[in-house]
Every structure is written in C-alpha cells, then in structure tokens.
Amino acid sequence: MAPTPLPEPSATPTATATPLPSPTTAPTAPPPPTLTPAPEPLTVWAAGDEARRDALARLLSEAAAAANVPIRIRSSTPDAMIARLRVDQIDGRPPPDVIWGDGNDLAILRTMGLIQAVRSTPAAEGTLPAVVVGATADDQQWGVPVGAQGFLLLLYNRKLVEYPPRTIDALIAAARTNTGGGRFGLVAGWTEARWFALWLDITGGAMLDADGMPALDAPAVVSALELLRTLRRYGPTPPSTYDEGARLFRRGRVALAIDGDWALESYRGLTDTLELGIAPLPLANRGVPAAAPLTGVYLMYGAALDGQRLAQAETLAATLREPVWQARIARDLSMLPASIPALNDPAVTDDPALAAAATYAGNAPGIPPTRPIRCAWDAIEVELPPFLLGRRTAAETATAMQRRAMACVER
CATH class of the missing domain: 3.40.190.10 (Periplasmic binding protein-like II)
Structure with missing residues (x-):
C-alpha cells in the first residue's frame, strides 16, 4: 500500500509593520501661566x-x-x-x-x-x-x-511777661501794662475774620445762624466789635498791618501776640530778641476757654x-x-x-x-465749604478797617457787615 503523502507545508506568514502616520504639525507646548498684573498705583x-x-x-x-x-x-x-x-x-x-x-x-x-x-x-x-x-x-x-x-494761640515774650494771662480781662490788663516807652502790649490780625471769630466767640456769638446764613447784625457782634476796639488800643497805631505786628513781636517790642500755628517757625529761635512762650487762649468772661476756628x-x-x-x-x-x-x-x-x-x-x-x-x-467752630461763610468772612474783612479807623460805630459796622454778606450770598 502506498504511503499517504504528507501535506504541503504552508508558508509562514511574514509580519508587516504598520506605518506610523507622518506628523502634520509640531507638538503644542503648554501655554505659560497667566500673570495677574500688579494693580495700578x-x-x-x-x-x-x-x-x-x-x-x-x-x-x-x-x-x-x-x-x-x-x-x-x-x-x-x-x-x-x-x-x-x-x-x-x-x-x-x-x-x-x-x-x-x-x-x-x-x-x-x-x-x-x-x-x-x-x-x-x-x-x-x-x-x-x-x-x-x-x-x-x-x-x-x-x-x-x-x-x-490754622489754630490761634496766645504767644508771649517771657522777657516782658512772667505768666501768661488766663482770662480776657487779665489779657487786657497785661496789654495795658506793657504799652508805652516804644513797646506795645498786644498784636493780632486786627482786620482778619479768623481773629474776629475769636472775639465773637468770647462775646457768645457766631457768624452763621441755625440755618447756615450770615448772622452779623446781632448784639454779640456789636459786643465783639467793642472788645476788638478795646484790645486795638494796645497795639501799633492804625492802620498797622498783621505783618508789621509780627515783625515787632519778633524784635521784642511787643509783650503779647495772638497768632497762628503757621507763624511759630518764624518766632522760634530768636532768643536775642524774643524768648517765646506759648499758652492757651484766655478764658472768656463766662469762664469757658475761648475758641478760634480750626x-x-x-x-x-x-x-x-x-x-x-x-x-x-x-x-x-x-x-x-x-x-x-x-x-x-x-x-x-x-x-x-x-x-x-x-x-x-x-x-x-x-x-x-x-x-x-x-x-x-473740641469746642472750636468749623468753616463749612459753603458760600454763606465765605461771604461772611469777606464782609468782615471789608468792613473792619473803617471801623478801626473810627469812621463807623460798632452798630453801624455790624449792619454793614450783614448787608454786604447777604448781598454776596444772593449773587
């Protein structure tokens, strides 16, 4: 019997590599972190x-x-x-x-x-x-x-005044004592509204009424004008200015000055002519500290x-x-x-x-950013010089101040 033929060997399959796709774009790099910009000053x-x-x-x-x-x-x-x-x-x-x-x-x-x-x-x-x-x-x-x-202070020359006066009556007495012989008792901003506000506080008045309008034709204003005229007697002869008074104080020819914080540097260090003392404003006659505007x-x-x-x-x-x-x-x-x-x-x-x-x-009056107070200040500074030169009475001056202030407000 013939042998059974062996089956023909099958060809071993050859593995074919699958080609990789050709890259079409370069790899994308990760984006840099976003920085929060610094706030603009x-x-x-x-x-x-x-x-x-x-x-x-x-x-x-x-x-x-x-x-x-x-x-x-x-x-x-x-x-x-x-x-x-x-x-x-x-x-x-x-x-x-x-x-x-x-x-x-x-x-x-x-x-x-x-x-x-x-x-x-x-x-x-x-x-x-x-x-x-x-x-x-x-x-x-x-x-x-x-x-x-912008606060006012009582300044004094220690060579002429041993103790600063504590009341308005004592201030007048000290000014009187130191007036004469080429010296003066007191200098201030005689025609300035900031100082007039101080005199008005001493007499119990105010520049504006409860409605915020000028109130210059009032008994307290007349009293403040009379107080100003009394104090003015012990300063340089009118129409001496604030600047002239400050120069005299620096030169040692004035015992007392009511002046502001802005002037202190011009007074300090003048030990040859001025030994500067600084004190609170005097008490008003009603026993409370006098207050000037801040x-x-x-x-x-x-x-x-x-x-x-x-x-x-x-x-x-x-x-x-x-x-x-x-x-x-x-x-x-x-x-x-x-x-x-x-x-x-x-x-x-x-x-x-x-x-x-x-x-x-704590008791100082403020200066509101309104037209009536600006009009009141302007009226005071216009009408004080004629009063101090003796051309008007205190009552006439108060009336003129009020009239001018109201005309300003109504413009």
Whole structure:
C-alpha cells in the first residue's frame, strides 16, 4: 500500500509593520501661566506747606505700605495744586485719584466738581466737630478728616511777661501794662475774620445762624466789635498791618501776640530778641476757654474714582485714622489729629502749641465749604478797617457787615 503523502507545508506568514502616520504639525507646548498684573498705583496729590512736604510724602508712603495700597505721590503747595487742576480740567484730563488738602482746598475742589462725597464717615463722636463741619455741605461729607490746623494761640515774650494771662480781662490788663516807652502790649490780625471769630466767640456769638446764613447784625457782634476796639488800643497805631505786628513781636517790642500755628517757625529761635512762650487762649468772661476756628485737613476722593480703586482709597483713609497714624500726623506734621482720643497722645500733650490748641479744639467752630461763610468772612474783612479807623460805630459796622454778606450770598 502506498504511503499517504504528507501535506504541503504552508508558508509562514511574514509580519508587516504598520506605518506610523507622518506628523502634520509640531507638538503644542503648554501655554505659560497667566500673570495677574500688579494693580495700578493710586495717584495721590498731597498739598501742603513747603517746610513739611517731605515729611508729608513720607507719612503717606508709609501709611499706604501699611495698608497694602500702592500709591504714587505728587506734592505741591495748595495754590499750585489748584492751578494745575484747573488747567487739567480745561484740557479734559481726569483729576487725581486721591487728594490730601485742607478745608479751603476742599471747598474749591467741590465747587469745581473734582471730588465726590464719601460713602462712609468716621464716627462723629470720635472726631473734632470743627473738621466735620469743614467738610459738610448739602447734607454730605466731602472728605475724610485726618487732621486740623490754622489754630490761634496766645504767644508771649517771657522777657516782658512772667505768666501768661488766663482770662480776657487779665489779657487786657497785661496789654495795658506793657504799652508805652516804644513797646506795645498786644498784636493780632486786627482786620482778619479768623481773629474776629475769636472775639465773637468770647462775646457768645457766631457768624452763621441755625440755618447756615450770615448772622452779623446781632448784639454779640456789636459786643465783639467793642472788645476788638478795646484790645486795638494796645497795639501799633492804625492802620498797622498783621505783618508789621509780627515783625515787632519778633524784635521784642511787643509783650503779647495772638497768632497762628503757621507763624511759630518764624518766632522760634530768636532768643536775642524774643524768648517765646506759648499758652492757651484766655478764658472768656463766662469762664469757658475761648475758641478760634480750626481748618480741617482731609483725604478726598477724585470724582471719577470707583470700584476696587475707590475701596483702596477708603482703606488708606481708614488707616490714617488709626491711633498710630493720628499720632504720627501730630508728631511729623505739627498738626492736630482729627480724632478726639488722639488729643491725649504724648505727640500732642508734649508739644506746647498742640497742647494749647487741644484745650479748645473740641469746642472750636468749623468753616463749612459753603458760600454763606465765605461771604461772611469777606464782609468782615471789608468792613473792619473803617471801623478801626473810627469812621463807623460798632452798630453801624455790624449792619454793614450783614448787608454786604447777604448781598454776596444772593449773587
């Protein structure tokens, strides 16, 4: 039997490699992380006197760093700031984000429409009433009070006066005693409204009535004019100016001066002619400290500021209201703090001028940023010179002041 043939061997299949697709694009690299841009600094225009401009810029920079608010500071005098902002407004440029300035600046900037009312205000019971009044118009507050300045003090030459007079009657007596022999008893801003507000406070009056309108034709105004005429007898012969009186005081020819915080640097250090003493204003005859007006200092918000940047500005203002920064404002800027509790800080109590001003700061009248008070001040300063030259009686002068002030308001 024939053998069964073996089956034909089948061919071993050959593995065929599957070709890879040709790449059509280069591999995509992962995108770099998106960086959050640093917030744009707030522009802060700081208006102040030249002597303390560096100290003000340093204080603002350090307070902003503590508040974690980036700022860019521009400093100038108040007049230069207002002039620059007027030009910017005409050219259509926006105002700064934040402005540091006094009550006069606030009144002008509000009229120009360059600042906005604040959304939240510090507790009234913790703030000097004068600086609240100085920022309030149309039932809104137009700046956050951080300080106060423009206060009047009783200054005396220790070579001529051993103890400063404590009452208005004692002041008159001391001025009388030191008048004669080429010397004068007292110098002041005889024709200035800020000083007249002091005489008016002593006689129990006020420049504005309860409705915020001029109230200059009143018995207390007549009494204040008579007090002014009495005090004026012991100064240089009219029409001697405030500047002339200050020069005489510096030269040691005047025993007493009622002058402001702005003048202190010109008096200090003149030991050859003037051994300067600083005292509180005298008590009025009714036994309370006489009070002169205070000018507030404020942080104001630009009219266009909003959103997160406005919140940053509010954080900076709140920081400047903290006790440590209120004390720094007193110590570094020789300015009263706006906070009433801060008046007890050593930065105030250890400074003779600030301590003297603090005795009446809580009762000081403010200067609201409104037309009636500006009209009243202007009327007083126009009508006082004829009165002091003997051309009108006190009653006639009070009537003329009121008439002029009301005509101004109604224009």
